[in-house]
Amino acid sequence: MPNDVLTFKRGGVHPEDRKYLSSKKAIEILPTPKEVIVSLSQHLGAPAKALKAKGDKVVKGEKIGTASSFISAEVHSPVNGTIKAIKKVTLANSVSCDAYVIEVDQEAPEVDFVKTEWKNKTKEELLATIKDLGVVGMGGATFPAHVKFSIPKGKEAEYLVINGVECEPYLTSDHRTMLERAEGVVEGIMIIARVIGAKKIIVGIEVNKMDAIKHLREVIEASGYQIQVQPLKMKYPQGDEKQLLSATIKKEIPSGKLPLDIGAVVSNVGTCFAVYEACAKNKPLFERIVSVTGECIKEPKNVLAPIGTKIGELIDFCGGFTEEPDKIVSGGPMMGFSFYDLETPIQKGTSGVISIKIENIAPQTACISCGKCVQACPIGLMPTMLYRNINVGAYDMALNKYSLMDCKECGSCAFVCPAHIPLVHTFKFGKKMARRKK
Amino acid sequence: MRVVSSSPHFHSKNKTSSIMWNVSIALAPASIWGIYVFGLRALLVLVVSIAASCLTEYLLGLIDGKNGLIKSTLSDGSAFLTGLLVGMNMSPLVPLLVAIIASAFAIGIVKWIFGGLGQNWMNPALGGRVFVFFSFTSLMSNYAVPRTLSVVDAVGSATPLGFVKTSIAGGALNLSPTDLMNQAGYPVTHFAQNIASSTGISPYAIDAFFGNIGGCIGEVSAFFLLIGGIYLCAKKIISWHTPLSYIGFFAVLTWLFSGYRSGLGFASGEVLTQIFSGGLFLGAIFMATDMVSSPITKKGQIIFGLGCGFFTFLIRYFGALPEAVSLSIILMNMVVPTIDRYIIPKKFGTVKKVREAK
Ligand code: SF4
Ligand code: SF4
Numbered sequence: 001m002p003n004d005v006l007t008f009k010r011g012g013v014h015p016e017d018r019k020y021l022s023s024k025k026a027i028e029i030l031p032t033p034k035e036v037i038v039s040l041s042q043h044l045g046a047p048a049k050a051l052k053a054k055g056d057k058v059v060k061g062e063k064i065g066t067a068s069s070f071i072s073a074e075v076h077s078p079v080n081g082t083i084k085a086i087k088k089v090t091l092a093n094s095v096s097c098d099a100y101v102i103e104v105d106q107e108a109p110e111v112d113f114v115k116t117e118w119k120n121k122t123k124e125e126l127l128a129t130i131k132d133l134g135v136v137g138m139g140g141a142t143f144p145a146h147v148k149f150s151i152p153k154g155k156e157a158e159y160l161v162i163n164g165v166e167c168e169p170y171l172t173s174d175h176r177t178m179l180e181r182a183e184g185v186v187e188g189i190m191i192i193a194r195v196i197g198a199k200k201i202i203v204g205i206e207v208n209k210m211d212a213i214k215h216l217r218e219v220i221e222a223s224g225y226q227i228q229v230q231p232l233k234m235k236y237p238q239g240d241e242k243q244l245l246s247a248t249i250k251k252e253i254p255s256g257k258l259p260l261d262i263g264a265v266v267s268n269v270g271t272c273f274a275v276y277e278a279c280a281k282n283k284p285l286f287e288r289i290v291s292v293t294g295e296c297i298k299e300p301k302n303v304l305a306p307i308g309t310k311i312g313e314l315i316d317f318c319g320g321f322t323e324e325p326d327k328i329v330s331g332g333p334m335m336g337f338s339f340y341d342l343e344t345p346i347q348k349g350t351s352g353v354i355s356i357k358i359e360n361i362a363p364q365t366a367c368i369s370c371g372k373c374v375q376a377c378p379i380g381l382m383p384t385m386l387y388r389n390i391n392v393g394a395y396d397m398a399l400n401k402y403s404l405m406d407c408k409e410c411g412s413c414a415f416v417c418p419a420h421i422p423l424v425h426t427f428k429f430g431k432k433m434a435r436r437k438k
Numbered sequence: 439m440r441v442v443s444s445s446p447h448f449h450s451k452n453k454t455s456s457i458m459w460n461v462s463i464a465l466a467p468a469s470i471w472g473i474y475v476f477g478l479r480a481l482l483v484l485v486v487s488i489a490a491s492c493l494t495e496y497l498l499g500l501i502d503g504k505n506g507l508i509k510s511t512l513s514d515g516s517a518f519l520t521g522l523l524v525g526m527n528m529s530p531l532v533p534l535l536v537a538i539i540a541s542a543f544a545i546g547i548v549k550w551i552f553g554g555l556g557q558n559w560m561n562p563a564l565g566g567r568v569f570v571f572f573s574f575t576s577l578m579s580n581y582a583v584p585r586t587l588s589v590v591d592a593v594g595s596a597t598p599l600g601f602v603k604t605s606i607a608g609g610a611l612n613l614s615p616t617d618l619m620n621q622a623g624y625p626v627t628h629f630a631q632n633i634a635s636s637t638g639i640s641p642y643a644i645d646a647f648f649g650n651i652g653g654c655i656g657e658v659s660a661f662f663l664l665i666g667g668i669y670l671c672a673k674k675i676i677s678w679h680t681p682l683s684y685i686g687f688f689a690v691l692t693w694l695f696s697g698y699r700s701g702l703g704f705a706s707g708e709v710l711t712q713i714f715s716g717g718l719f720l721g722a723i724f725m726a727t728d729m730v731s732s733p734i735t736k737k738g739q740i741i742f743g744l745g746c747g748f749f750t751f752l753i754r755y756f757g758a759l760p761e762a763v764s765l766s767i768i769l770m771n772m773v774v775p776t777i778d779r780y781i782i783p784k785k786f787g788t789v790k791k792v793r794e795a796k
Contacts, residue, residue, distance in 0.1 A: 010786060013450070015448055015450070169448060242786060242787070246786075252786055252787040252788075253786075253787050254787040254788070255785060255786070255787050255788070257787070324440075325440065326440065326441055327440065327441050327442075327443075327447050328440060329445075329447050333445075333446060333447040333448035334445060334446045334447075334448055335445050335446070336445060336447065337445065338440075338441065338442045338443060338445075338447055339442060340440050340442050356447065356448075358441065358447075359448075359449065360449045360450065360451050360453070362453035362454070362455065363513075363514075365454040365455075365511075365514050365555060365556070366554060366555045366556030366557065367556050368454055368457070368555065368556050368729045368730050369556065369729050369730050369731075369732070369734055370457065370729040371729070371733075371734040371735065371736075372452065374734055374735055374783060375736075377783075378786065379785065379786040380783045380784055380785045380786045380788075381783075381785065382734065382735075382782060382783065384734060385734075385778075401782075402782075403785055406785060406786070409445070411445050411446030411448075414445075414446050414449075415446050415448060415449055415450050416450050416452055417452065418452035418453050418454045418456070418457050419453075419454050419556075420449070420453065420454075422443075422444060424444055424445055424446065425443070425444035428444060
């Protein structure tokens with residue numbers, strides 16, 4: 001029943017959502033910065049191949065990087081301007097890669113993107129457009145969208161499940177997208193549904209966004225499309241594909257498999273909007289909505305900014321800091337990356353930048369076997385056992401008996417651990433060591 | 439200073455010390471009752487046990503500190519809790535030196551030697567109690583009469599369990615425990631008699647439930663222990679799995695089989711007096727749920743509880759030793775690593791194994 005409030009069964013935690021800081025703030029457009037830094041690694045997979053050189057002029061929406069392998073994506077210039085340099089930069093997630101430094105030409109004329117009727121395009125044409133205009137998953141994973149939407153022979157995508165969960169605390173960019181750009185989102189959903197041939201479409205939204213649920217339902221009704229909006233109980237990490245599918249279609253993805261293996265494709269609402277802009281407006285993905293929020297930001301906002309905007313500029317746009325934050329995080333507080341340098345640019349996957357104080361500090365103690373981590377793990381792992389085995393170097397045990405590789409680093413275990421053990425940190429390290437050993 | 443560290447950047451309010459202090463808080467009603475019925479001497483025993491336990495922890499911390507390990511673990515509250523539990527497990531009449539030895543043994547031998555907090559396979563407080571029990575058996579089984587039982591003769595100073603066991607061993611057959619106690623004129627409060635006459639429940643069970651019996655300081659009032667247990671469940675510090683499976687299984691076995699020893703046959707056992715006395719509630723709610731020395735998973739905890747129930751039953755009715763509760767929990771503590779090794783939660787997305795053709 002669409003009005004039952006559902007959730008996933010196993011594990012999960014309830015962090016305070018802190019969304020009130022920015023959830024009522026309408027999207028504001030950032031004035032074009034003087035300089036942007038556009039990395040060639042905007043997506044999961046191989047970095048794009050550079051198409052331009054130092055000194056070249058570029059216009060907004062022009063392709064400047066092209067997919068270098070099967071899992072890779074196109075990159076477009078978010079501004080009019082000149083390429084000042086190509087240099088190595090370190091992204092928020094500590095990955096270092098090549099990036100264009102583009103000096104913006106404020107005088108250049110605005111570029112218009114021509115509207116087209118997507119309904120006249122075939123499946124193949126739509127998929128080609130999605131690829132050509134550089135659409136990737138906007139929820140944070142940045143998996144190239146055209147790869148995800150290419151259904152291999154012999155598989156069938158019965159369900160299209162749209163992710164409007166936004167379960168990470170603080171973030172509100174998807175929420176605002178659903179409120180302010182619902183028409184585009186709905187069109188985007190229908191485009192994806194056509195591309196993958198889905199029979200049933202469900203949008204999952206947590207009940208802390210009742211206004212979005214209501215608004216989306218109204219827009220859907222007016223459009224006459226067959227889309228079900230499914231309210232979900234608040235629980236982290238419901239925005240993960242596995243938990244979202246378990247909540248909405250009641251099926252579990254087996255270990256190491258993809259949603260497609262249970263007949264589903266999952267797409268974030270931001271991605272739907274990007275697909276719509278690409279297929280109906282010919283507009284490449286070169287800007288996104290970023291929630292700039294956290295207790296240390298003077299005026300938390302949802303900002304529409306060009307990809308490559310330096311995070312420092314976003315923070316200035318929001319009035320700067322009220323006090324020096326302990327941590328600046330790209331993404332949400334549960335899975336995002338903390339970083340230091342305010343010159344770090346935003347990426348296609350940067351859903352938020354949060355500046356926070358560290359709360360609930362307590363000394364780390366030994367594991368007291370309380371089992372809270374085991375109950376919290378949405379994958380049904382035993383974090384404490386993983387920790388103990390990795391700690392003594394028993395990577396094989398962690399890998400084979402306790403399924404280390406199934407851990408998706410969601411942070412639920414570390415969030416609840418009363419001993420304040422850096423569990424996720426240990427698991428990341430353990431995975432690295434286990435891979436090295438192989 | 440901006441910190442760069444691994445996710446998550448958000449943490450719940452949980453911390454080890456608040457768990458430990460909350461367990462101590464949950465023990466407060468039962469300890470206060472103990473002090474009320476046994477007098478200030480009981481308070482002294484509690485204070486001395488706690489002090490000895492904290493001091494031992496502090497001194498051993500100095501050694502650890504020298505070796506570059508974490509110095510002060512006092513603030514995590516676990517030493518205080520262990521001391522409190524040791525004290526609650528003492529008779530109010532016990533010589534203070536015995537309480538000190540029990541505390542020092544609990545912290546020094548059971549906990550520290552095995553590597554400190556989180557590494558001990560046995561509940562430290564239980565270890566301390568059992569150690570001094572078998573070292574100073576007669577001092578330890580010298581129980582005081584609670585002030586609520588206004589009798590002076592010696593009958594009341596034996597615990598109901600001890601009394602019934604001795605009587606049956608002495609050849610008193612074909613009588614239920616309640617009848618036995620009636621015959622001997624075992625003391626009971628007016629309060630219990632009133633309730634008993636209107637409900638038909640054995641007055642001894644009622645006295646045992648509210649704590650009008652002889653015994654250790656902290657174990658006499660099942661009622662106040664239960665309140666503490668409910669508090670801990672509400673705070674999600676313990677769950678019902680261990681205590682319920684423990685007490686429940688023990689009750690079933692008692693009802694079915696305990697009648698045999700007094701020749702009354704199948705399904706004739708008296709359950710209530712049995713579960714409210716002998717430290718069963720203290721053990722099931724506070725000792726068997728000790729996180730460090732009990733299984734991690736809920737399923738494991740149920741197995742653990744059932745095992746404790748079974749051994750408590752065996753030892754209490756057929757064993758030659760007292761201390762049924764302590765010994766069964768320790769016995770099951772030993773099995774915990776094995777339980778944890780085999781009881782692993784089902785992984786997300788596991789489908790029934792289909793044998794793949796090679
Ligand atoms: S981080 Fe890994 S082990 Fe911890 S709860 Fe998430 S999936 Fe489970
Ligand atoms: S939550 Fe922390 S203390 Fe509790 S069992 Fe897991 S790792 Fe150990």
